[in-house]
Amino acid sequence: MAEGALFNVAEGIIGQLGKLALKEIGLLWGVKDELENLKNTVSTIKAVLQAAEEQQAQSHAIKDWVAKLKDVLFEADDLLDDFSTEVLQREVMTRNKKAKEVRIFFSKSNQLAYGLKMGHKIKAITGKLDAIDVDKNRFHLEERPRETQVNNRVRETHGFVCVEDFIGRKVDMKMIKERLLDSNIEQYVSVLPIVGIGGLGKTTLAQFVFNDDEIKSHFEKQLWVCISDDFDVKMIVEKILECAKGKKPEKLEMSTLINDLHKEIDGKRYLLVLDDVWNDDAEKWDRLKGSLLGGAKGSKILVTTREEKVAKISKTIEAHFLRGLNEEESWSLFKQKAFENGQEPETLRIKEIGMEIVRKCRGIPLAIKTIGSLLCFKNSEDEWLSFMNKEFSKLDKKENDILPTLKLSYDHLPSHLKQCFACCSLFPKDYQIEKELLIKVWMAQGFIKASGQNQCLGDVGHEYLIDLRWRSFFQEVEGNRWDDVTKFKIHDLMHDLAISVVGLESITFGINEEKWMKKPITCHLVLI
DSSP states (O other): OOHHHHHHHHHHHHHHTSHOOOHHHHHHHOOOHHHHHHHHHHHHHHHHHHHHHHHHGGGGHHHHHHHHHHHHHHHHHHHHHHHHHHHHHHHHHHHSSSSHHHHHTTTTHHHHHHHHHHHHHHHHHHHHHHHHHHHHHGGGGOOOOOOOOOHHHHHOOOOOOGGGGGTTTTHHHHHHHHHOOOOTOSEEEEEEEEETTTTSHHHHHHHHTTHHHHHHHHHSEEEEEEEOOHHHHHHHHHHHHHHHHHHHOSOHHHHHHHHHHHHHTTOEEEEEEEEEEOOOHHHHHHHHHHHHTSTTEEEEEEEEEEHHHHHHHHHHHHEEEOOOOOOHHHHHHHHHHHSSGGOOSHHHHHHHHHHHHHHHHHTTTHHHHHHHHTTTOOOOOOOOOOIIIGGGGSSOTTOOOHHHHHHHHHHHHHHHHHHHHHHGGSSSSSSSHHHHHHHHHHHHHTTTOSSTTTOOOHHHHHHHHHHHHHHHHHHHOOSTTSSSEEEEBBBBHHHHHHHHHHHHGEEOOOOOOOOOOOOTTTTTTOOO
16 A cells, blocks of 8 residues: 555545445444444544645654554454455355354354454554544644546646657667667677666667667567566576567576577577666676577667666677756756646746756656656646745755655655555566556555446546556557557656555565565565
């Protein structure tokens, strides 16, 4: 459960407690008063919950308070699940069992025992919440109005375009293409690294090069593999072979995998992109490169990496160092996200504030896009000025670290989008997420709320995706418009953000890893 999700959980608990069915159960089992007390306590805390979640980044005391509350709300949520299960079980018994068995199941002793047990649990949870509720008074938290509707302007302009991603990169693309197409390079397989800090757009630039018509006609075979943290040579060879053949290879010995790979690349001039490489072990790199020999003269490997050391051990062609956008390019990109149709703002003062914010983004496209998307939802000069002076100015501007900037954009999401975005931490980095699968996960978690009786939850989930895409949390979609998208990814830095806001409540690891949670609060476990 991510920050921002607590509000929705509290709201869901109150909704369940308020249902007529639960009131009848309360009377049946003698716990009506306990349920009512629990509902009142949660309602009192919910009133200031959004303010607490927003302020916890600036206060360790508030952060600890939210963490304690989170644990108890989990307990309350589980308790209501027990009630729901009991209700269903009794309904099934009534329909499918003999009259004698039903009488035994619904006997006074059975009801009394269950009521006593649940009554103790409810009182214990309510007691914990009462203590947490009293503790909140020292923080002077105020009730916040909940954001329920997205700016209509965004709804009208959500068509998928990526033209803005190319702003300021024409020269970079020209230089990389020249090196890839250079016929004077003697090596049969040469390596060109693209180096730059996170968020500069290395992967995006590599994609533009990869999809360029001249590049496509020059190379007989094009392959793309995402590497990320795990530089396992055998696993990478399997991924390359899967890309080459269009299907996952069987579990084979390394020698067989290499032989199969050579059948795909031998005698062919190929371009292989290895995206997001972190490995600086020269021996591992030499083993991988050795398995890729056999292509025709002029074959190239394009590597994207944040680490200059990686470039030094892998390069055979001088690395291309990607820099930040200049001020004019940064403003041009910012306008695409912050203002309708990318036009200049009508108010001169808003432009001045916007340009000051852009300068502080240090030319990093991902930071510029996310902040621009955030400010798109703020219309007045006072809102822009308040954001710059009160929130943006407090960011810890460490060199090469844009996570605080991304976190700020996350903090401004409506609570229903916070939990939906954080849910993406369940997927591995660079994973192509299927839209329908993610929406079903959101639905199963109860994250999607319909505003009307006739509204389909799947349609609401699609709207959530559109909102997150516009705010630059999702990217790299398949499809020409978001109306027909089937798959997408999130930037690796956005994935890091999702992991950081989820914390220990979710854990993903390989099935053979000896790794487990440090705290028994983990609610999601993914085996890969």
